[in-house]
Amino acid sequence: xxxxxxxxxxxxxxxxxxxxxxxxxxxxxxxxxxxxxxxxxxxxxxxxxxxxxxxxxxxxxxxxxxxxxxxxxxxxxxxxxxxxxxxxxxxxxxxxxxxxxxxxxxxxxxxxxxxxxxxxxxxxxxxxxxxxxxxxxxxxxxxxxxxxxxxxxxxxxxxxxxxxxxxxxxxxxxxxxxxxxxxxxxxxxxxxxxxxxxxxxxxxxxxxxxxxxxxxxxxxxxxxxxxxxxxxxxxxxxxxxxxxxxxxxxxxxxxxxxxxxxxxxxxxxxxxxxxxxxxxxxxxxxxxxxxxxxxxxxxxxxxxxxx
DNA sequence: TAGATACCTTATAG
DNA sequence: ACTATAAGGTATC
Numbered sequence: 512x513x514x515x516x517x518x519x520x521x522x523x524x525x526x527x528x529x530x531x532x533x534x535x536x537x538x539x540x541x542x543x544x545x546x547x548x549x550x551x552x553x554x555x556x557x558x559x560x561x562x563x564x565x566x567x568x569x570x571x572x573x574x575x576x577x578x579x580x581x582x583x584x585x586x587x588x589x590x591x592x593x594x595x596x597x598x599x600x601x602x603x604x605x606x607x608x609x610x611x612x613x614x615x616x617x618x619x620x621x622x623x624x625x626x627x628x629x630x631x632x633x634x635x636x637x638x639x640x641x642x643x644x645x646x647x648x649x650x651x652x653x654x655x656x657x658x659x660x661x662x663x664x665x666x667x668x669x670x671x672x673x674x675x676x677x678x679x680x681x682x683x684x685x686x687x688x689x690x691x692x693x694x695x696x697x698x699x700x701x702x703x704x705x706x707x708x709x710x711x712x713x714x715x716x717x718x719x720x721x722x723x724x725x726x727x728x729x730x731x732x733x734x735x736x737x738x739x740x741x742x743x744x745x746x747x748x749x750x751x752x753x754x755x756x757x758x759x760x761x762x763x764x765x766x767x768x769x770x771x772x773x774x775x776x777x778x779x780x781x782x783x784x785x786x787x788x789x790x791x792x793x794x795x796x797x798x799x800x801x802x803x804x805x806x807x808x809x810x811x812x813x814x815x816x817x818x
Numbered sequence: 819t820a821g822a823t824a825c826c827t828t829a830t831a832g
Numbered sequence: 833a834c835t836a837t838a839a840g841g842t843a844t845c
Binding site: 654656 | 825826828829
């Protein structure tokens with residue numbers, strides 16, 4: 512494995528690896544100690560986190576090319592990485608180390624709730640996950656606890672994904688669209704997906720056949736992109752917003768889940784409208800527009816950890 | 819177009 | 833032990 516380190520203490524806003532990867536944004540990383548999403552906010556302080564991404568030779572697109580193993584851990588103000596390739600740029604991209612957190616915070620309102628959320632998890636960044644895995648994992652997220660969503664992705668990787676062996680260890684790769692499309696509803700139900708099983712299978716089929724790809728949404732205007740993603744089975748507006756925010760660089764996307772809806776009723780009642788689209792517009796504007804999704808993610812993690 | 823309901827499975831509360 | 837309830841919603845009628 513190749514290795515390197517990134518001085519994250521020099522980044523604008525610093526970095527908090529555990530908050531970034533265990534805040535319910537990504538279900539495509541694992542902790543080497545197996546304690547991902549176990550609820551302990553300290554234990555991941557210097558733990559190794561691992562993922563496998565497919566990266567093209569042109570270094571632009573995820574979800575294409577050969578699997579690359581990436582491991583990271585945060586120690587002594589540095590982000591250490593190990594990988595099957597020279598992964599410095601991959602780590603910077605997947606963890607959005609280029610984001611200017613102070614500028615983002617400055618662009619969002621200065622209310623009590625946001626201050627508390629930003630203060631508590633300062634250094635948390637959004638992730639930039641591969642589009643297909645993000646699409647599938649958030650289809651699985653419907654009416655599901657965070658820890659179980661993560662388990663389901665791991666189960667699919669073990670059942671249908673490729674393996675990569677490095678230094679005597681075996682890593683699982685998230686299944687390709689072809690691999691998931693070939694799975695049966697029954698096999699997916701056996702993994703605990705419940706009613707989401709046919710959604711996952713049919714969406715994978717749409718991507719595998721070339722009928723549509725989540726990456727296609729990238730070229731559209733935000734609301735158009737959100738609508739475009741709802742063509743996938745099991746994808747409504749909320750899941751579409753998650754894919755836009757956590758994978759496709761639409762930092763203005765604000766997924767309206769149960770937590771945020773409760774928050775809106777309590778803290779931003781004037782933004783509570785009678786449709787998803789209308790409430791979305793109102794809260795997006797209230798949260799400063801361009802980086803509204805960043806504010807949403809801090810609030811989501813903050814409120815969820817209180818419970 | 820707006821509103822109500824079913825949906826898998828698991829963990830937790832009572 | 834047993835039942836009710838809810839978990840980052842969506843599809844269908």
